[in-house]
Amino acid sequence: MISVQEAKEILMANAIRGTKHNVPLIDSLGKIVAEDITSPCDVPYFDNSAMDGYAIKWNGENNFRHFDKQISGKAGPTGCSNLPAESAFRIFTGAPMPKGADTVIPQEFVTLENGLLSFDLEKFQKGSNVRYQGNQNKKGDLILKKHSSITPGTIGLLASVGISQVPVYAAPSVAIIVTGDELKEIGQDLEYGEIYNSNGPTLKSYLRLLGIEEVQEFQAPDKLESLSSLVKEVLVKFDFILFSGGISVGEYDFVKTAMKENGIEELFYKIKQRPGKPLFAGKTATQLVFALPGNPASVISCFNQYVRPTLKHYLGFEQVWEDYELLPCTNSFSKKPPLTFFLKALKSKNGVEILGGQESFNLLSFGISNAFVEIPEDCNQVNPGHILKVYNW
Ligand code: AMP
Ligand code: MG
Numbered sequence: 543m544i545s546v547q548e549a550k551e552i553l554m555a556n557a558i559r560g561t562k563h564n565v566p567l568i569d570s571l572g573k574i575v576a577e578d579i580t581s582p583c584d585v586p587y588f589d590n591s592a593m594d595g596y597a598i599k600w601n602g603e604n605n606f607r608h609f610d611k612q613i614s615g616k617a618g619p620t621g622c623s624n625l626p627a628e629s630a631f632r633i634f635t636g637a638p639m640p641k642g643a644d645t646v647i648p649q650e651f652v653t654l655e656n657g658l659l660s661f662d663l664e665k666f667q668k669g670s671n672v673r674y675q676g677n678q679n680k681k682g683d684l685i686l687k688k689h690s691s692i693t694p695g696t697i698g699l700l701a702s703v704g705i706s707q708v709p710v711y712a713a714p715s716v717a718i719i720v721t722g723d724e725l726k727e728i729g730q731d732l733e734y735g736e737i738y739n740s741n742g743p744t745l746k747s748y749l750r751l752l753g754i755e756e757v758q759e760f761q762a763p764d765k766l767e768s769l770s771s772l773v774k775e776v777l778v779k780f781d782f783i784l785f786s787g788g789i790s791v792g793e794y795d796f797v798k799t800a801m802k803e804n805g806i807e808e809l810f811y812k813i814k815q816r817p818g819k820p821l822f823a824g825k826t827a828t829q830l831v832f833a834l835p836g837n838p839a840s841v842i843s844c845f846n847q848y849v850r851p852t853l854k855h856y857l858g859f860e861q862v863w864e865d866y867e868l869l870p871c872t873n874s875f876s877k878k879p880p881l882t883f884f885l886k887a888l889k890s891k892n893g894v895e896i897l898g899g900q901e902s903f904n905l906l907s908f909g910i911s912n913a914f915v916e917i918p919e920d921c922n923q924v925n926p927g928h929i930l931k932v933y934n935w
Contacts, residue, residue, distance in 0.1 A: 543812045543813065543814050543819075544810055544812070544813055544814065545813070545814050545882070545919065546813060546814070546815055546847070546882045546916075546919075548810075549810055549813045549821075549823070549848060550847075550848070550851070550863060552809050552810055552823070553809070553823060553848060553851070553852050554855075554863075556809055556825055556830070557830075557852055557855040557856070558781075558828070558829075558830060558855070558856055559711060559855065559856060559858065560711040560712040560713060560714060560781075560856045560857060560858060561711070561712050562576035562577065562709055562710070562711060562712070563576075563709070563710065563712050564707040564708065564709055564710075565707065565708055565710055566706065566707060566708075567697060567700055567701060567705060567706055567707070567708055568697065570692045570697070570700075570708035570710050571692055571693075571694070571697060572691070572692060572753040573691075573692050573708075573710035573711065573713070573753065573857070573858070574689055574690070574691060574692070574710060574711050574857055574858030574859055575686055575687070575688055575689065575690045575691075575692065575708065575709065575710060575858070576688065576709045576710050576711050576858060577688055577709045578684055578686070578687055578688050579684070579685055579686040579700070579705065579708075579709075580682050580683060580684055580685065581679050581680070581681060581682065581683050581685045581703045582681065582703055582704060582705070583681050583703055583704065584675050584676035584679070584680055584681050585676070585677075585678040585679050585702060585703060586673050586674070586675055586676070586677060586678065587675065588638050588639075588675050589638065589639040589672060589673070589674050589675050590636055590637060590638050590639060590672070590673050591633045591634065591635055591636065591637050591639060591646045591671060591672065591673070592635065592646065592671045592672065592673050593635060593646050593648040593649075593671045594633075594634045594635055594648065594649055595633060595646050595647050595648040595649045595650075595651075595652065595671065596630040596631060596632060596633060596646065596647050596649070596652055596659065596661070597625065597630065597631040597633045597639055597640055597643035597645070597646050598625075598630050598631070598643055598644075598645055598646075598647060598661070599625060599627075599642055599643055599644055599645070600644055600645045600667070600668035600669075624640065624641045624642050625640040625641065625642035625643045626642075630647075630652075630659050630661075631643055633646060639672060644668055644669060644672065645666060645667075645668055645669060645670050645671070645672065646670065646671035646672055647661050647662075647663065647666060647670070647671070648671065651663075651665065651666075679703075685699060685700075685703065686699065686700070689858060689859070689860040691859075692708065692710070710858070711856070711857055711858030713752075713753060713754045713755065713756065713856075713857060714754060714756075714780075714781035714782045714853065714856050714857075715756035715757070715758075715779065715780045715781050715782070716749055716754055716756065716757045716758075716780060716781065716782040716783075716784060716853075717757075717758055717759075717760060717776040717779070717780040717782070717783045717784070718742060718745050718746065718757065718758070718759040718760065718784050718785075718786065719759075719760045719761075719762050719769075719772060719773070719776065719783065719784070719785045719786070720739055720741055720742045720759060720760070720761050720762070720785075720786045720787065721761075721762045721763075721764060721769065721785060721786065721787040721788035721796075721797060721836070722739075722764060722786075722787045722788065722836060723763050723764045723794070724736050724737055725737065725738070725739040725761065726738055726739065727739055727761075728743075739761070740838050740905065741786040741787070741834070741836065741838060741841045742759045742761075742786070744838065744841060744842060744845075745759075745784055745786065745841065745845065746759060748845055748850065749853075752850070752853055752854070752857065753857070754853065754857075758780075760772055760776065762788075764788060764794035764795075764796060765796070766796040766799055766800060769788070769796050769797065769800040770796075770799075770800040770803045770804065772800075773800045773801060773803075773804045773806075774804050777804055777806075777826065777829065780829070781828070781829055781830075781856070782829065782830055782831070782832075782853065782856075783829065783830075783831045783832075784831075784832050784833075784834065784849065785797050785822075785831075785832070785833040785834060786834050786836055786841055787834075787835070787836025788833070788836065789820050789821075789822050789833035789834070789835055789836075790820045790835055790836075791820070797822070797833045798811070798822060798833070801822075801824055801831060801833070805826065806824040806825070806826055806831050807824055807825055807826070808822065808823075808824050809823040809824055809825055810822070810823050811823075813882075814880070814881050814882060814919055815881055815882045815883070815884065816879070816881045816882075816883050816884070816902075817835070817837060817839045817840040817843055817844075817884065817902035818834070818835055818837075818840035818841075818843055818844040818847075818884070818902075819835070819881070820835045821833070821834060821835060821840075821844045821848065823848065830852060830856075832844070832848065832849050832852075834849070835902075837902035837903050838902070838903065838905050839886070839900075839901070839902040839903070839904065839905070840902050842908070842935070843884040843914060846884075846914070846933060846935065847884065847933075850862075851863050851865075865933060865934070866916075866931045866932055866933045867931075867932050868929050868930070868931060868932070869889065869893045869894045869929070869930060869932045870892075870893040870894070870926070870927050870928065870929055870930075871893060871894055871895070871896065871915070871924050871925070871926060871927065871928045871929075871930050872890075872892055872893045872894065872895045872926055873895050873896055873926060874923070874924060874925050874926065875896045875917065875923075875924040876922060876923050876924070877917060877921075877922055877923075878922065880919050880920065881919060882916060882917065882918055882919045883916070883917040884914050884915070884916055885897070885900055885914060885915050885917065886899070886900060886907045886908065886911040886914055887911060887912075887913045887914055887915045887932065888910060888911055888912060888913070889912050889913040889932060894913060894915055894930060894932050896915060896924070897910065897911055908935075911935070912934070912935070913932050913933060913934055913935065914932070914933050914935065915930040915931065915932050915933075916930065916931040916932075916933070917930065
């Protein structure tokens with residue numbers, strides 16, 4: 543059995559990155575940029591006013607000044623005429639500066655009396671309230687680094703320089719194979735001895751949160767032959783395969799054999815942790831495979847600790863493991879076996895509380911839990927004030 547840390551190192555050494563491809567700007571939301579992006583133009587594209595007011599030529603005076611003529615202009619491709627001497631140009635935010643003007647005085651500092659404009663210039667200097675061409679960035683400047691996330695803000699930035707196609711990392715296609723003869727789908731009635739398949743919906747919702755759309759769920763009975771032919775089928779079509787259940791040491795746990803029969807190479811099997819000890823990770827030349835132990839808490843904690851970081855690497859994220867905070871525990875917890883524990887917890891402004899109902903079949907505490915804590919292998923007793931690693935679900 544390997545430690546949590548060793549498992550993470552093995553996964554990083556074998557992680558796969560998605561291929562680069564271009565997508566339309568709006569479809570890049572939530573994805574990761576696959577190349578440095580440079581600006582195809584100067585921004586602003588022309589000198590323009592930052593205020594509604596009057597454009598003037600600064601002449602060195604630092605006091606009241608009068609102008610007897612005014613000319614109007616508005617934002618858009620008009621009104622960029624030459625400014626005659628002793629004239630003020632009525633200008634609005636974003637409008638091009640007329641040639642010869644270099645300063646904009648906001649309208650609150652201008653009075654109009656008998657056709658004469660008077661300016662209070664004391665608060666301004668040459669160049670005030672002008673957005674100069676290329677002030678934000680020059681043509682060819684780096685505006686978005688490789689591995690940045692595309693947010694609504696970055697979509698705005700890219701649109702502002704006219705970029706319509708964005709190079710991003712492709713998302714993987716994922717097959718979920720849910721095993722277990724006892725499973726029924728929601729919407730069907732349960733017979734004695736049956737349970738609802740909750741792991742399928744859990745995994746699909748995690749994948750949806752990651753923006754992974756190409757997901758298909760398959761149900762497999764606890765029979766080696768049918769499981770093995772399903773594995774063969776999905777290996778042809780999917781980048782990631784996630785199994786739920788059937789990976790422990792029970793007589794009907796056929797997932798490991800089915801993977802071996804189909805040439806999936808083992809990266810590790812079994813981690814010194816609870817829940818999720820029998821976690822399996824494997825690979826083919828181009829694919830990654832995880833077999834998650836069937837208990838729902840095992841599925842959730844193994845997905846968070848190992849599967850999500852690996853998927854995030856595929857999606858192009860740079861930091862995939864450092865998704866935790868360090869917080870003081872507000873209660874006590876003791877454990878015996880030298881295993882790393884991942885426990886359902888409730889984060890608040892006081893710290894983090896370890897919740898009851900930690901059995902790996904128990905989903906009830908997920909209703910109030912907003913995080914989970916890691917108790918290291920060599921720690922047997924946690925007391926209030928103890929600093930713990932806290933992960934969000
Ligand atoms: P297994 O890993 O197949 O031995 O399953 C361990 C436990 O998890 C058993 O109690 C199963 O009934 C339960 N289980 C397995 N698959 C699912 C699932 N898809 N949804 C909810 N519980 C499951
Ligand atoms: Mg089973």
